[in-house]
Structures are given as structure tokens and as C-alpha cells.
Amino acid sequence: MLPLSTDRNILLAVTTAELTIPETSRGLEQPDGEASATLSTTKEMIRSDHDVRSHGRLISNGINYRQNIPDGYIRPPSERPRLNEVVFSDSIPLVDLEDLNGSGSSRHKVIHKIRHACQQHGIFQIVNHGVHEKVIQKMLDVAREFFTMPAENRALLYSEDPFRVVRLSTSFNIQKENVFNWRDYLRHHCHPLEDYIDSWPANPATYREVASKYCTEVRALILKLLSVISESLGLEPDFLNKALGKHGQHMAINYYPRCPNPELTYGLPSHTDPNALTVLLQDQISGLQSLMNGRWVAVPPIPNAFVVNIGDQLQVLSNGIYKSAIHRAIVNPSESRISIPTFYCPSPDAMIEPADLLINPDNPVRYRKFTYQEYYHNFWSEGLYGKTCLDYFTVDDISSPPKDEAIGNNLDVFTLQDAPA
Numbered sequence: 001m002l003p004l005s006t007d008r009n010i011l012l013a014v015t016t017a018e019l020t021i022p023e024t025s026r027g028l029e030q031p032d033g034e035a036s037a038t039l040s041t042t043k044e045m046i047r048s049d050h051d052v053r054s055h056g057r058l059i060s061n062g063i064n065y066r067q068n069i070p071d072g073y074i075r076p077p078s079e080r081p082r083l084n085e086v087v088f089s090d091s092i093p094l095v096d097l098e099d100l101n102g103s104g105s106s107r108h109k110v111i112h113k114i115r116h117a118c119q120q121h122g123i124f125q126i127v128n129h130g131v132h133e134k135v136i137q138k139m140l141d142v143a144r145e146f147f148t149m150p151a152e153n154r155a156l157l158y159s160e161d162p163f164r165v166v167r168l169s170t171s172f173n174i175q176k177e178n179v180f181n182w183r184d185y186l187r188h189h190c191h192p193l194e195d196y197i198d199s200w201p202a203n204p205a206t207y208r209e210v211a212s213k214y215c216t217e218v219r220a221l222i223l224k225l226l227s228v229i230s231e232s233l234g235l236e237p238d239f240l241n242k243a244l245g246k247h248g249q250h251m252a253i254n255y256y257p258r259c260p261n262p263e264l265t266y267g268l269p270s271h272t273d274p275n276a277l278t279v280l281l282q283d284q285i286s287g288l289q290s291l292m293n294g295r296w297v298a299v300p301p302i303p304n305a306f307v308v309n310i311g312d313q314l315q316v317l318s319n320g321i322y323k324s325a326i327h328r329a330i331v332n333p334s335e336s337r338i339s340i341p342t343f344y345c346p347s348p349d350a351m352i353e354p355a356d357l358l359i360n361p362d363n364p365v366r367y368r369k370f371t372y373q374e375y376y377h378n379f380w381s382e383g384l385y386g387k388t389c390l391d392y393f394t395v396d397d398i399s400s401p402p403k404d405e406a407i408g409n410n411l412d413v414f415t416l417q418d419a420p421a
Contacts, residue, residue: 067260068260068261069182069259069260069261069264069265072179072180073179073180073181073182073264073265074179074261074264074265075179075264075265075266079179079269080263080264080265081262081263081266081296081328081330082263083262083263083330085295085296086289086295086296086297086298086330087292087295087296087297087298088297088298088300089297091292091297092123092124092125092290092297092299092300093113093116093117093123093124093125094124094125094126094127094302094305095110095113095114095117095124095125095126095127096110096126096127096128097110097126097127097128097129097130097224098128100224100228110228111228111231111232112232114228114229114232115232115233118229118232118310118314118318118321118322118323119321119322119323120292120323121290121292121323121325122309122310122315122322122323122324122325122326123290123299123307123308123309123310123325123327124307124308125299125302125305125306125307125308126305126306126308127302127304127305129221129305129306130217130220130221130224131214131217131218131221131306132217133304135210135213135214135217136214136281136304138206138210138213138214139210139211139214139281139340140281140283140338140340141210142204142206142207142210142211143253143255143338143340144283144338145204146186146201146203146204146207146253147184147186147253147255147336147338149203149204153203154168154186154201154203157186157201160173160174160175162380163380165188165189165196165199166187166188166189166196166199166200166201167186167187167188168184168185168186169184169185169187170183170184170185171183172268173380176381179265181265181266181267181268181269182256182257182259182265182266182267182331183254183255183256183267183268183329184254184255184257185252185253185254185255186201186252186253186255187250187251187252187253188200188250188251189248189249189250190211190215190219190249190250190251190342191215191219191247191248191249193212193215193216197212211251215249215251215342218279218342219249219342219344221279221306222249222277222279222342222344223241225277225279225308226240226241226244226276226277226344227240227241229277229314229322233318233321233322233355233358234357234358235355235357235358239355240276240314240317243317243346243350243352243355244276244313244344244345244346244347244350245346245347245349245350245351245372246347246349246350247344247345247346247347248275248344248345248346248347248348248372249342249343249344249345250275250342250343250345251340251341251342251343252340252341252343253338253339253340254267254268254329254337254338254339254340254341255336255337255338256287256329256331256332256336256337256338256339257331257336258331258332258333258334258335258336259331259332259333260333261333262330262331262332262333265331266328266329266330266331267287267328267329267330267331267337268328268329269328270291270326270327270328271326271327271328272311272312272324272325272326272327272388272389272390273309273311273312273324273325273341273343274311274312274313274375274376274379274389275311275312275313275343275344275345275346276311276313276314276317276344276345276346277308277309277310277311277314277344278307278308278309278311278341278342278343278344279306279307279308279341279342279344280306280307280308280309280339280340280341280342281306281339281340281341281342282299282301282307282337282338282339283301283337283338283339284301284303285301285332285335285336285337285338286298286299286300286301286332286337287329287330287331287332287337287339288307288327288328288329288339289327289328289329289330290309290325290326290327291326291327291328296328299327309324309325309327310322310323310324310325311324311325311343312324312375312379312389312390313345313346313352313372313375315390316352316353316354316366316367316390316393317352317353317354317355318354318355318358319354319355319358319359319363319365319366319367320354320363320366320367321358321363324390345372345376346372347372348371348372348373348376349371349372349373350371350372351369351370351371352369352370352371352372352375353367353368353369353370354366354367364395365395366394366395367390367393367394367395368393368394368395370393375389375393378392
């Protein structure tokens with residue numbers, strides 16, 4: 001790993017007319033008492049009126065935006081979020097996992113509902129999932145505390161190396177990007193817990209205790225979901241567990257500062273997740289959106305619920321039957337937003353390929369075999385623009401979507417009367 005340089009100049013994609021430099025690095029207080037959206041700084045700041053491709057840092061300390069966002073964050077008109085076209089509806093499935101503890105038709109209804117959500121859009125929300133409410137609230141609290149504490153307490157975590165096991169960074173991959181995203185994030189590995197916990201942030205003082213409890217309970221939930229998703233494909237309950245090798249678990253805390261021009265930029269643009277399964281905790285500020293039937297649909301925050309979305313590896317393992325969810329994050333003009341995704345991954349050496357039982361004349365093999373390490377490196381090299389990472393691993397002569405009949409024969413347990421209303 002490369003050591004973090006603390007004395008290099010940071011180029012800022014702003015003009016002097018667009019910023020006010022406060023006397024401290026903690027940001028200026030607004031009328032509601034919340035720190036403003038800001039860029040990180042070093043001892044020397046270089047301001048440029050022209051270099052909009054320079055390395056802007058949106059790291060909650062140092063510079064206050066009052067009227068407009070810097071040019072380096074403004075999307076071309078054709079790439080802007082068009083917020084007036086977003087759909088607000090109840091089309092994101094909500095699954096109550098309570099009935100998974102039972103048997104018979106009630107359990108089958110839950111599995112059928114998950115199957116339908118994974119096939120159609122790759123995203124759903126869950127309640128009664130087994131993660132304790134206090135654990136959830138403490139995780140949200142310590143996440144916000146991390147991003148509002150004095151900047152010097154987190155500065156040494158900053159890195160632009162996507163392969164560091166613990167790092168604080170901004171946008172997505174600023175070494176590859178022409179336009180930046182209005183987002184800061186802390187990301188770290190979580191499994192095996194004992195291998196990584198000592199490298200996690202030491203501030204806030206409760207972070208390691210709170211986050212380790214949260215990661216442990218979320219991992220137990222994910223293992224349950226992997227079993228249910230395997231069953232929903234007509235496979236053995238332990239299929240996905242075995243397919244992921246030794247498993248990997250990463251967690252991020254996304255911080256989206258309030259933004260004066262949300263119609264011009266993104267927290268994160270449209271993308272799919274490279275891992276197998278993502279379980280996302282939202283605070284109560286809306287921002288997540290999913291692409292459904294060609295339209296962006298808001299994913300409403302539900303207290304103590306999780307958003308579950310299928311990642312690229314599950315799309316491959318299901319041979320295209322389940323869809324990696326296309327989603328994005330927008331920003332808010334009046335409030336900052338926190339989201340905490342847990343990315344559940346194969347181990348780097350895990351060999352990923354479609355399940356044999358899901359390859360048949362109705363659904364010929366759609367993806368070549370690869371290691372997750374190969375896929376992950378490709379994902380970070382490409383970024384969130386242009387050709388999707390999955391396209392590099394697709395069998396060239398397959399273009400039509402899989403038929404419903406392609407799912408394994410074990411799904412005859414889902415009769416018509418079992419289907420949810």
C-alpha cells in the first residue's frame with residue numbers, strides 16, 4: 001500500500017468567485033447549524049479559474065459553497081438527473097422476512113416475491129430482517145458523527161487507491177473522472193472481522209464497537225438472503241454460499257452534503273454494483289433511485305428497513321435470470337444524507353460462472369468464467385461511465401433475455417395460489 005502524502009498540493013476545481021474560505025477547517029455554520037458542503041484542503045491550496053478537471057475534494061472541511069457548485073461537478077445537459085421526471089410510487093417491492101421462519105405456503109410466498117423482484121428489477125426492501133433497531137440507529141449516529149467531527153481527526157485516512165482496505169475518499173474514482181460526484185465516503189473491509197477491525201477509524205471512539213456489531217448482524221442477514229435467493233432459483237440452499245468461495249464483506253458510509261444545485265450533479269450516477277449482493281441502510285433523507293421500465297423510481301426510506309439489490313456476480317451466477325440493479329443517488333438542497341451499503345462479495349480467487357442447472361436450451365450460457373479479482377480490477381479501471389463491466393464478460397453471440405422457463409425445475413413448489421397478491 002502506498003503511504004498517504006499529507007503535504008502535496010490539492011488542486012481545486014473551483015473559481016475564486018464560487019468559494020469562501022473560513023478561518024478554520026471545520027466549515028461555516030449555516031442557520032440550521034449544519035456544516036456546509038465543502039472541499040478538503042491542505043496547507044497550500046491552488047485555486048484555478050480554468051482548470052475544471054483538477055482534483056476537487058468534497059470532504060466536509062475548508063470551503064463553503066453559498067450559491068453554486070463548482071464547475072467540476074456540473075454535468076453536461078444531456079447527463080443531468082432531470083429530477084422532474086422521477087417517479088414516486090410503491091413499485092419497489094417490500095418483503096416481510098418474518099414468514100421465512102415458518103414453513104409451507106407462507107414461506108413460499110416470501111421466496112416467490114423475492115424471485116419476482118430479482119427477475120424484474122434486481123431490487124427490493126426488507127423488514128423484520130433480524131438486525132436489531134438499536135444496532136441500526138447506533139450505526140447511523142456514529143456514521144454522521146464521523147463526517148461532522150473535526151477534519152484533522154480523519155485526514156490521515158484519505159486515499160485515492162481503490163484497493164486499500166480502509167480509506168476515506170470522495171466522488172467515485174477521481175483519477176478516472178472528468179466530472180466529479182457530490183459525495184464523500186469511508187470504505188473498509190469487514191470480513192473476517194478480526195483481520196480488519198484494528199485498521200478501522202479510531203475516531204469516533206465508539207466506531208469500532210458499533211460498526212463491528214452492525215457488520216456481524218448484517219452478515220448473518222446476508223447469509224440468510226443468499227440461501228433464500230438460491231432456493232428461489234431452484235438451486236440447493238447452499239449454492240451461492242459455496243459459489244462465493246471464502247466470501248468478502250465491505251462496508252461504506254456515503255455522505256452526501258447538501259447541494260445548492262442538485263439538478264446539475266449526482267451523488268453517484270447510474271451504475272450497477274460489482275459484488276454479489278448489496279444490503280443498504282438509508283437515513284430518512286430520500287436520494288436513492290432505481291431504473292425500472294425505463295424510468296427512475298425513488299426508493300423511499302423506511303425506518304429500520306434495508307434495501308437489497310442484486311449485484312453483477314449474482315447476475316452471472318444466475319446466468320442472467322436475475323438482474324443487477326441499475327441505480328443512482330441524487331443530492332438534496334437543504335439536508336445532507338447518509339447511506340451505509342454493505343457489499344457482499346466473492347473472495348478474490350473465487351471462480352465465477354453461471355450455475356450448470358441454469359444453462360439449458362432456453363437459456364444458453366451467457367457469461368464466460370472469471371475470477372472475482374479479475375472482475376473487480378476491471379470495474380475500478382473503467383469507473384461508472386461508458387461500457388458496463390458485465391459487457392466484458394458476456395458471451396458474444398447471446399443477446400436475447402432468458403425466458404422464465406430457464407429457471408431450475410425445483411420451482412414447482414410455487415403454485416399459483418402461493419403467489420403473493
